[in-house]
Amino acid sequence: MGRFISASILREMAKVDKTIVLDEDSVLTPSAKDLAKELGLSISKGRQEIISQSGVGQSAVAEKPVKPTDKQEDIQPLVGNKEPVLLNDDLKKVVQTILGEVLRPACANPKSTHVKGETVVIPPFQEVPGQKVGLVDVITAREGNLCAGFMTFDHSSFPWFLNYDEVDYIIEGEFVLEVEGKVFRAKAGDVVYIPKGSQVVFSSPTFCKVFYATYPANWADSSE
Numbered sequence: 407m408g409r410f411i412s413a414s415i416l417r418e419m420a421k422v423d424k425t426i427v428l429d430e431d432s433v434l435t436p437s438a439k440d441l442a443k444e445l446g447l448s449i450s451k452g453r454q455e456i457i458s459q460s461g462v463g464q465s466a467v468a469e470k471p472v473k474p475t476d477k478q479e480d481i482q483p484l485v486g487n488k489e490p491v492l493l494n495d496d497l498k499k500v501v502q503t504i505l506g507e508v509l510r511p512a513c514a515n516p517k518s519t520h521v522k523g524e525t526v527v528i529p530p531f532q533e534v535p536g537q538k539v540g541l542v543d544v545i546t547a548r549e550g551n552l553c554a555g556f557m558t559f560d561h562s563s564f565p566w567f568l569n570y571d572e573v574d575y576i577i578e579g580e581f582v583l584e585v586e587g588k589v590f591r592a593k594a595g596d597v598v599y600i601p602k603g604s605q606v607v608f609s610s611p612t613f614c615k616v617f618y619a620t621y622p623a624n625w626a627d628s629s630e
Contacts, residue, residue, distance in 0.1 A: 413437040420445050427451075516550045528556050537562040539608075547623035554619045563609030570625035572618055574598040579614025583607070 411428065416438045419426050425448045428434075432451065434442070442449055442457045449457040521544045528540035538560035545554040557574075559581070574581065576592045583590045583598055584607040592598050600606060 411435065411438050413441045416441055416447075417445075420447055424448065425450075519545060519549045521545065526556060528558055531557075531564075534562075534564040537564055539564060545623070551623055552619055552621040553623040553625070554617070557608070557616045557618060558614065559608065559610035559616075560613045561611065563607055565605070565607045568600055568602060568604045568606060570620045570622060571602045572600045572620045574600070575617045577615040577617055579612050580610055581614045581616055582609045582611065584609075 411432050411434050413435065416426070416434070424446065427450050430451050434449070434456075439457065441447075447457065448455065526542065526544060528542045531537075531539040531541040539562050540558040541555065543553055543555040545552070547553070556577075559579075563582075574583070574592070574597065576594050576596045576598075578594050581592045581596075581598070583592065583600070585600060585604050590598055
């Protein structure tokens with residue numbers, strides 16, 4: 407997928423020139439399109455003008471006429487030098503909804519937050535019965551776009567699939583992490599990064615305490 411051009415990015419570009427040429431694979435977000443009209447920008451992809459200063463791009467008026475016998479699924483998008491075709495209104499709404507979900511931050515109003523360590527209580531992690539594992543989030547999607555918290559392991563282990571990116575900082579003890587066949591043995595002061603989509607096994611042969619940060623904060627809401 408091409409680069410998303412958000413309203414904030416477009417605003418910075420507009421400070422340089424009111425006529426903006428984007429890469430062919432760039433995608434304007436709905437808020438960026440609204441801003442372009444508000445600022446009277448002319449935006450093109452290559453030689454194709456998509457938004458003019460009048461608020462209507464050349465491609466938007468070049469809609470291919472559809473005969474009554476034509477089927478909507480037979481209408482093809484712009485390929486090479488073929489005539490550009492507008493998406494129908496329903497499909498536009500679907501695309502805008504998907505883009506809105508993809509670009510929506512985990513937290514609408516991030517705020518600076520101070521968590522005092524002396525107030526943190528780490529309860530048992532209920533997802534792994536029979537293991538002495540504790541876990542608590544101290545920063546969530548209510549405060550920011552990433553999540554942070556603490557884990558403890560007492561001669562315990564559990565497997566997990568990460569649908570998010572995670573960074574672990576080992577505060578005390580020995581932390582063992584198995585990721586896709588690789589084993590990392592980390593000690594106090596070490597940092598471990600785990601990419602999204604990893605199947606892992608967390609464990610400790612002794613007692614250990616780990617601080618973690620994950621992105622995005624609302625990973626549990628994802629359908630993947």
